[in-house]
Amino acid sequence: MGVLSLIIKREFISKVRNKSFIVMTFVSPIIFVAVAALIGYLSSMKTEVKHIGIHDESGMFVNEFKNSESYKYHDVSKIDPKILKDSVSQANYEGVLFIPEKDNLKDYEKSIEYVSEDSPSLGFIANTESKLSEKLLRKNLTNQGVDTVLLDKSKIDVTMHLTKASGEETVKGLNEMKVGVGSVFGYLIMMFIIIYGNMVMRSVIEEKTSRIIEIIISSIKPIQLMMGKIIGTTLAGILQFVIWAIVGMILLVIANLVFGLNTSTPSTEMAIESAKLVDIKLYFTEFLKLPLLSMAVYFLIYFIGGYFLYSSLYAAIGAAVDNETDTQQFMFPVIMPLMLGVYIGFFTVMNEPHGTVATIFSMIPFTSPIVMLMRIPFGVPFYEIALSIALLFATFIAIVWVASKIYRVGILMYGKKTTWKELIKWLKY
Amino acid sequence: MKPILQVNNVVKKYGDKTALNNISLAIPQGSVFGLLGPNGAGKTSLIRIINQITFPDSGTILLDGEKLSPHHVKHIGYMPEERGLYKSMKVGEQALYLAQLKGISKDEAKKQLKYWFDKLEIGDWWNKKIQELSKGMAQKIQFVVTVLHQPKLLIFDEPFSGFDPVNANIIKDEILELKQKGSTIIFSTHRMESVEEMCDEIALIHKSNKLLDGSLVDIKKEYRSNTFDLGINAMNPNQLKDFLNAKYQIEDTFFKSLDNELKLSVKLEERSANELLNDVLPFGQVTHFSEKIPSINDIFIQTVTNN
Structure with a gap:
């Protein structure tokens, strides 16, 4: 455990001290707020008649x-x-x-x-x-x-009053809200995997190209190095997200104060205007009534499972190649299921959260972290979640095992352009 | 002497390619051991197994009589052929990190690091990044991180390749000093002449097989052919040659000297060196007389051809 924490510490510090990390961390929120402010400004302009x-x-x-x-x-x-x-x-x-x-x-x-x-x-x-x-x-x-005229007079507009079977009042647009919350979680996971998976991969390639790898693995097991690298990078990533959230909030507040910009878009403004005060209150209570705590817990579980699954693949890719340009051929199969997850989430879950397609893809470990998180706000039976998590972690362990095999062989291979066939051969070493 | 490291019947295959075929070695405590053989012979495979980077398909390795296990990494210092350091990490931090990975405490590592930095006069590099150092400077750091945790067993794979001559000499001296202090050293190289003078024991590996091993002196004795190089300013060289030809096997040879004397290599068979000296003294001034000791390279070539 001591060695692992040493590696995690080094990986974390080297990431956080990196200039590009510092620039990314502090410049991104500024760019984000600037873009938001620009959009706010543009949409508050009168449109041409x-x-x-x-x-x-x-x-x-x-x-x-x-x-x-x-x-x-x-x-x-x-x-x-x-x-x-x-x-x-x-x-x-x-x-x-x-x-x-x-x-x-x-x-x-x-x-x-x-x-x-x-x-x-x-x-x-x-x-x-x-x-x-x-x-x-x-x-x-x-x-x-x-x-x-009589016809007009006879017209009756019906606005349904939505009530749950339990007798509680509810509001329209709840489904959209659920999709919104699920999508944000799913999307966050995808972004995180791609950004920090790549970071893990680059760090593996760096160790290979600087030729320090053999010295390191004469002291520790390759799998310790791989896991330490993944965990250290994750911590750096979480730190970055936390900083973004804090800086972003502060900047938004400042932007609101200084420019007096209305950052809410006109359409929601209108929706809020038309909705009665009671409705707003209902929206809020409904939002709070979403299984927020359990969603946060599931987010964490799926985040860990999904992220580790993918970043061990990224680590294996990093080990299999000599430089970043060679990674392309292995990248596509990794990115594809992530993209698929997001698209299925957006197009299928929204319409039919418990349909066959959504259910199947929320079981497949490569897409489940994204698709299941989008489904959870709609209420998924516990046994489905349990099965999906079990599958995710079983696959995660299998992938870490496979990845560490490729990693172990790959980090000592130089100057050979690796093929898929070669990778499979390495599994037998 | 009791061996510090014992390699017993180690076999290693990569796919259907055999890298090590039933290799057994015993490396005596406190010796300088040369693991010699051409490129691709299997030296690095064996060294990686000793370092527990890879594992043998069969066979065992004992360090100090104990079966090799993860806690032994602490006792081994390894400088691989493919070497390098984290480029953007500071020298001091990096050395401490690598030493801690070997399992020694930070304080102990600091103490050792100070000792080595003072010894090699590189104390002011502590806060420099590797990428700011010259190649020669980085080589010194590389050596320091190898020995920092005071390992009993030091393994150098192709130690002098890539080192400039000045650094190579410094490091050679440091290695010999470590040997004096009781460390055991394994050199692995295909440039056999480069380590010959330093080795007490050697093993020759060729095409995944061990050809021979043992103490360097014994091996050389075994391969000596009782041949002497003779240099003589003879008054009548042809007469001398005719005389010697009748009694011994002679050949023209070449060695460096200041005069333009007759240079011969003489095989004595069962006769003694003194007899030859007595025979040639009347013919002129002897300038050179030495036994032709086979170099490791000669022995290697001879063994390979014999097999």
């Missing part, structure tokens, strides 16, 4: 379009369409909507045209189309003798 011309030969629709903050509508029905098309190209208007006169309302389905220089945004298209359809629907109803 776009002018839309409406050439409505039927005269039926032109009054349906009301000016808004971002769009101003102009009735240009009296101007010749040909001239209008020219003026679009001269950019007087963002675009012009051409509505012909049709006797049969059904004919409007395909005959309305929007001409613009740049492609319109999806939101604008959907909005305009729904306005036109709505108008046509009403017109159609009136034609068939339905009193649309």
Whole structure:
């Protein structure tokens, strides 16, 4: 144990003293805050008003379009369409909507045209189309003798009151919140593995290229060196994350005080405005009611299992090569499952947290640290978590064993370009 | 003398390639032992096994009569052929770290480090990083970290390759001094002449097999051919040659000398050196007379050809 702690200490100190570590640690939050401030500044700027011309030969629709903050509508029905098309190209208007006169309302389905220089945004298209359809629907109803005023009066908007079976009140958007929390955890794990796994690998390569490795392993076992390296680097990484969190928070507070910037995005602002105070309180209590403590514990367990699993692979890769440029061929199979985990997390877990795909990938040890963490906020049966953790740690032990074999042989190999076949041969030494 | 290290029937294979084929050695306490053989003979494989970096497929190794186990690393100092240090670590910290890995306390390591730094007059390097040192300076540090933990057994793999002549000499002297103090030293090299003068015992390894081992003097005695180099300023060289030819086996030879005398190598067979001297004295002034002692290199080549 004494030797291991010596190695951990050295690895930790050499990482923390490294200039790039210091620069990364203190400059990254500044860059992050600067970017956040920039985004905040940009989104708080008024968007340019776009002018839309409406050439409505039927005269039926032109009054349906009301000016808004971002769009101003102009009735240009009296101007010749040909001239209008020219003026679009001269950019007087963002675009012009051409509505012909049709006797049969059904004919409007395909005959309305929007001409613009740049492609319109999806939101604008959907909005305009729904306005036109709505108008046509009403017109159609009136034609068939339905009193649309009465229809409007009879409309009843339902807002469901969400209550859990246990009788507690709950709020909408909880699923999004759960996905958000899970995603942050999953994403953190992936980032950590990639950044610090690479650091472990570089440190192994450094020992190989500086040729000190043989002196070290004449004193200690290679697996002690490998584990010490992984743990020492992890501690340095955790320190970096803690510093980031603290510095980031301080800088955000300062930025808020100095610039008075509103860092919340307009959409959440609106959502909060529309939500009643009671709802905000509910969101908060719901957030607190998420299994936060157990999530933190699981985060730690999956973090340790996943990180050790991958960084022993990184250490083995480092041992198998002579320099960093040779690592490429071995990198892809390591990065791929990580990426897969994140994508499955984002696309599958969000829609179907307990679906087959999500469940399977939360069992596979190479993706489980990411996928399972994203699933946990939705409530996963304990036996599934237990199985997944058991699989993760069994694989972790197997991988550490394999990696340490490759490591043991690899660190003494020089000048040979290593192939996959070679690596498998090393396992038998 | 009681052996400090005993290698018994060690076999090591890498895949289907045999690196060591049933090697047995006994290294006497307090000796300088030369592990000699060409590149790829298996020397480094054996040394790595002694250092417990790799493990034999079969066979045992005893250090001080005990089966080799992890706590023995403390008693072994190893300077590998592929050597280096952490480039961005400070000299002092690095030496302390490596000594602590060997299992000695920080205070003890500091004391030893001070001794060596004073001895080699490199005390002011403590806070320098290795990358700031010249290659020669780094070589001295390399030596210090090898001996810092006062090991009983010192192993040097190709010790003088890569060392400049000045440092090589300093280190040679330091090694001999360590031997005086009771350390046992193993040299492994393919440049046999470089360690011949320092070795008490040798083992010759060739193609994973041990060809021969034993005390250097005994081996040389065994391989001596009772041949003498003779230098003589003869009044009539041809007459002398004819005379000698009748009685002995002679050959022209070459050795360095200041005169332009006749140089012969004479094989005595069963006769004595004095008889030869008496025979040649009447022919002129003898300038050179010495027994031709076979070099390790000669012995090696002879053994390989015989096998």
